[in-house]
Amino acid sequence: MNDPVPKTVPLDDKDFRDQLVAIIPPLRAFARGLCGTRDMADDMVQDAMTRAWAARQSYAAGSNFRAWMFMILRNHYYTTLRKNARMVSWDPEVAERVLVAGPTQQDGLNVQDVQKALQKLPAEQREVLLLIGANGVSYEEAADIMGCAIGTIKSRLARGRVALTALIDGPAYKDEPSDKGSRSPAISPTG
Amino acid sequence: MPEETVPERGLKSVKETVIASDDPIGKALRRLHDEVVAEPIPEEFLRLLGEIERKLNGAATPE
Numbered sequence: 001m002n003d004p005v006p007k008t009v010p011l012d013d014k015d016f017r018d019q020l021v022a023i024i025p026p027l028r029a030f031a032r033g034l035c036g037t038r039d040m041a042d043d044m045v046q047d048a049m050t051r052a053w054a055a056r057q058s059y060a061a062g063s064n065f066r067a068w069m070f071m072i073l074r075n076h077y078y079t080t081l082r083k084n085a086r087m088v089s090w091d092p093e094v095a096e097r098v099l100v101a102g103p104t105q106q107d108g109l110n111v112q113d114v115q116k117a118l119q120k121l122p123a124e125q126r127e128v129l130l131l132i133g134a135n136g137v138s139y140e141e142a143a144d145i146m147g148c149a150i151g152t153i154k155s156r157l158a159r160g161r162v163a164l165t166a167l168i169d170g171p172a173y174k175d176e177p178s179d180k181g182s183r184s185p186a187i188s189p190t191g
Numbered sequence: 192m193p194e195e196t197v198p199e200r201g202l203k204s205v206k207e208t209v210i211a212s213d214d215p216i217g218k219a220l221r222r223l224h225d226e227v228v229a230e231p232i233p234e235e236f237l238r239l240l241g242e243i244e245r246k247l248n249g250a251a252t253p254e
Contacts, residue, residue: 013247014247017240017243017244017247020240020243021240024232024236025227025228025229025230025232026224026228028227028228028230029223029224029225029227029228030224032223032227033220033223033224042233042235042236045236046235046236046239049236049239050239053243109215109216109218109219110219111219111222111223111226114216114219114220114223115223129216129220130220130224133216133217133220133221134220134221134223134224135224136221161216164216165216
């Protein structure tokens with residue numbers, strides 16, 4: 001009678017597994033954008049799935065599963081980056097092999113140019129562009145995922161778009177020397 | 192195992208979605224996303240799901 005109301009009602013294991021299956025494609029896309037390479041991104045996604053499965057009791061049924069999974073993935077990504085301070089998230093030679101082959105410029109910008117330019121942005125700007133621009137999440141959901149205020153999201157998005165446009169349009173982009181240190185993603189907490 | 196945070200709380204639902212549909216940057220980002228989403232799910236993911244499936248079945252099977 002006086003039992004406390006549980007904070008969360010976990011999802012049934014079978015339903016949880018089904019949600020996990022459904023989230024794989026968008027999670028892979030988000031991870032690919034973050035990491036820049038297919039193998040690293042897929043490893044991240046598998047780790048995130050394993051962590052999510054282990055923590056499934058803490059997921060509240062009916063809440064936003066996509067946001068929950070994206071949050072686990074990004075937390076894992078930042079932890080990995082910090083553990084491997086010298087980890088390079090973008091290897092042009094590898095990327096040349098793993099990025100989608102064939103025509104990718106039906107109209108407007110070339111997708112591979114955008115992918116390359118994304119990797120030169122600070123990670124916080126990159127992820128907000130991926131979440132909102134690519135995955136179509138709301139400001140509110142992005143703020144939940146990234147654990148910051150909506151104003152911060154808007155600011156990072158605006159700065160990221162300006163920076164991305166400058167990288168794509170700017171003369172420095174295509175002929176940039178490789179020894180400028182720009183291959184290491186910035187992970188400053190303020191973006 | 193993981194030291195990073197796994198969120199415990201429920202998250203808000205999707206409400207306000209933004210980015211102009213005719214924005215070239217937005218278009219390119221969405222193409223980037225759509226191309227990966229359209230890829231078949233790699234074998235290693237299916238293996239991982241198979242492990243989960245086995246755990247599910249194992250838990251459901253009486254001794």
